Amino acid sequence: xxxxxxxxxxxxxxxxxxxxxxxxxxxxxxxxxxxxxxxxxxxxxxxxxxxxxxxxxxxxxxxxxxxxxxxxxxxxxxxxxxxxxxxxxxxxxxxxxxxxxxxxxxxxxxxxxxxxxxxxxxxxxxxxxxxxxxxxxxxxxxxxxxxxxxxxxxxxxxxxxxxxxxxxxxxxxxxxxxxxxxxxxxxxxxxxxxxxxxxxxxxxxxxxxxxxxxxxxxxxxxxxxxxxxxxxxxxxxxxxxxxxxxxxxxxxxxxxxxxxxxxxxxxxxxxxxxxxxxxxxxxxxxxxxxxxxxxxxxxxxxxxxxxxxxxxxxxxxxxxxxxxxxxxxxxxxxxxxxx
Amino acid sequence: xxxxxxxxxxxxxxxxxxxxxxxxxxxxxxxxxxxxxxxxxxxxxxxxxxxxxxxxxxxxxxxxxxxxxxxxxxxxxxxxxxxxxxxxxxxxxxxxxxxxxxxxxxxxxxxxxxxxxxxxxxxxxxxxxxxxxxxxxxxxxxxxxxxxxxxxxxxxxxxxxxxxxxxxxxxxxxxxxxxxxxxxxxxxxxxxxxxxxxxxxxxxxxxxxxxxxxxxxxxxxxxxxxxxxxxxxxxxxxxxxxxxxxxxxxxxxxxxxxxxxxxxxxxxxxxxxxxxxxxxxxxxxxxxxxxxxxxxxxxxxxxxxxxxxxxxxxxxxxxxxxxxxxxxxxxxxxxxxxxxxxxxxxxxxxx
Numbered sequence: 060x061x062x063x064x065x066x067x068x069x070x071x072x073x074x075x076x077x078x079x080x081x082x083x084x085x086x087x088x089x090x091x092x093x094x095x096x097x098x099x100x101x102x103x104x105x106x107x108x109x110x111x112x113x114x115x116x117x118x119x120x121x122x123x124x125x126x127x128x129x130x131x132x133x134x135x136x137x138x139x140x141x142x143x144x145x146x147x148x149x150x151x152x153x154x155x156x157x158x159x160x161x162x163x164x165x166x167x168x169x170x171x172x173x174x175x176x177x178x179x180x181x182x183x184x185x186x187x188x189x190x191x192x193x194x195x196x197x198x199x200x201x202x203x204x205x206x207x208x209x210x211x212x213x214x215x216x217x218x219x220x221x222x223x224x225x226x227x228x229x230x231x232x233x234x235x236x237x238x239x240x241x242x243x244x245x246x247x248x249x250x251x252x253x254x255x256x257x258x259x260x261x262x263x264x265x266x267x268x269x270x271x272x273x274x275x276x277x278x279x280x281x282x283x284x285x286x287x288x289x290x291x292x293x294x295x296x297x298x299x300x301x302x303x304x305x306x307x308x309x310x311x312x313x314x315x316x317x318x319x320x321x322x323x324x325x326x327x328x329x330x331x332x333x334x335x336x337x338x339x340x341x342x343x344x345x346x347x348x349x350x351x352x353x354x355x356x357x358x359x360x361x362x363x364x365x366x367x368x369x370x371x372x373x374x375x376x377x378x379x380x381x382x383x384x385x386x387x388x389x390x391x392x393x394x395x396x397x398x
Numbered sequence: 399x400x401x402x403x404x405x406x407x408x409x410x411x412x413x414x415x416x417x418x419x420x421x422x423x424x425x426x427x428x429x430x431x432x433x434x435x436x437x438x439x440x441x442x443x444x445x446x447x448x449x450x451x452x453x454x455x456x457x458x459x460x461x462x463x464x465x466x467x468x469x470x471x472x473x474x475x476x477x478x479x480x481x482x483x484x485x486x487x488x489x490x491x492x493x494x495x496x497x498x499x500x501x502x503x504x505x506x507x508x509x510x511x512x513x514x515x516x517x518x519x520x521x522x523x524x525x526x527x528x529x530x531x532x533x534x535x536x537x538x539x540x541x542x543x544x545x546x547x548x549x550x551x552x553x554x555x556x557x558x559x560x561x562x563x564x565x566x567x568x569x570x571x572x573x574x575x576x577x578x579x580x581x582x583x584x585x586x587x588x589x590x591x592x593x594x595x596x597x598x599x600x601x602x603x604x605x606x607x608x609x610x611x612x613x614x615x616x617x618x619x620x621x622x623x624x625x626x627x628x629x630x631x632x633x634x635x636x637x638x639x640x641x642x643x644x645x646x647x648x649x650x651x652x653x654x655x656x657x658x659x660x661x662x663x664x665x666x667x668x669x670x671x672x673x674x675x676x677x678x679x680x681x682x683x684x685x686x687x688x689x690x691x692x693x694x695x696x697x698x699x700x701x702x703x704x705x706x707x708x709x710x711x712x713x714x715x716x717x718x719x720x721x722x723x724x725x726x727x728x729x730x731x732x733x734x735x736x737x738x739x740x741x742x743x744x745x746x747x748x749x
Contacts, residue, residue, distance in 0.1 A: 134635075134636065146492065150497070150711070152558075161561050163711070163718065165718070168632055169488050169490040178526060180492075189710065190563050201564065211561075217507075217508035218537050219538060219539050220538075284514065286536070287476055287478070288514065288532060288534075368512070370497075370510055
């Protein structure tokens, strides 16, 4: 299953190699031409003579960690890569570097804590990774400073139609994009699997500059906060309610005509949809929108609970409806589209 | 069975205090190969008996390592099917965020404990640990299904596989104290190669994490001449004073102080030196916080000793132990047992 392979692939921002390989392998029968750039963006090119030039973008990178130093006891200290809350780090297994060396992030035993410590956040700077080494030399023979680290989370199904795994933000979007690229279109379609979104939307801008599309669609796995102690108006998105369409986020105001067309298609084809109901957080759409003399964009997202943590959850039907809606949109603009 | 494999199976099995039956079944089956008899008492303690040589009365030595683990218990199913929970044993609430769990309902159900998204947290929220009362378990099921499958009072464990770190370190939940049950197993295997006069009662105890309940009743039932508890102690790590820890990979840690009979401790040290088994010691003035605390005052009093395995990150779900420490602890325990005769036991009452 593609989503499983992508979710379990190793790819913190700046180190997206494994994700790229999974995608190239998956699409080898469907994509004849690939473009690469200096940052590592992977761009599937489906050329055609007529129709608007469309770029679809989904980011390959995930939040993770990077080894910053190895101490004399053989324990590893680390930087964070992307927006991870310190509180999700404690008591988790991780994998380090290309060889995927297993490690754990522990914490001082509760028996040794002062009562007030138990309500304080353990800052990531005072946490470390234990790989079972007993000296600096032994640790250095297993890992290196600068190695990237991901959570050792496996993909799985649970509940009713739900899946769990790491990095659904944005391997969910990558999955949708890969499925969309398996079909042929009569207009030029560029599928940009971008890098470095989590550290500041770095990849999408340069990809859009090179592709110079007439319009762009960003595919995301986005926040879903339909959980207890959140008031309903703060849910942002709901699991199981279909693709979430963004009107505005912290980085962009999306194109109204494209939004209207998505809604028309969803309603005509009985595809459930919802709006993303929070304006915080940015996306690659912000960068693409500001590229060259401006590019109209929309964002279509799969709602994911608990993103930016070791394990997130989403509903498979949301992923399928998102794929369906994006394909319908592309079909509907094959003959041209006035933004 | 390889001791490592037994340990792996034990820590991946479930057995929150008071609900140890699954892990108990595994221990019963495994102890059968190295014991003359295995029974289970009323509270669920698994008691393996390995008989000594010669005519009775033979000295009775009881070994206690607890097989229960800390965990969570469902307290409420909300109107959308999310579960609220409380703790069984000393759980650090900060270790629960972003964990995968198994809810032991009518069937085992996978669940997640999520973190509230950042846009719903104020700056003040973000600087504090998340309290257990603010966490929920997400089963990904509609509320009707949750109500069918889950009841208030169901136990919850962290979903964690056994992890091998480097050459000798292993990590999982429930190393506290199934690593000590592995030490007992290692000792029983060692004893099959040795001659010993003492009858050995190998006990995997229950409900240690909620107040040493299993050891209390099993020690009463067995009435041993010597009681030895096997547990974990804090492994050396940054941020913890050296005096509170023992080094990892440097052999068993032997406690001494009021909870330990001085002559049993001395004998343990003597045996360790004789067989070149490395060890560290831990001066403990009062309670050891182990099954030993209960055993010592059972019936008219029992001579006791404590062997501990250094373990980092105790009561998290990534507790580590060193396999060489397990092996050396088992060997020390076996050599100690082989050194005990009736005369030694008699001497324990001479002050």
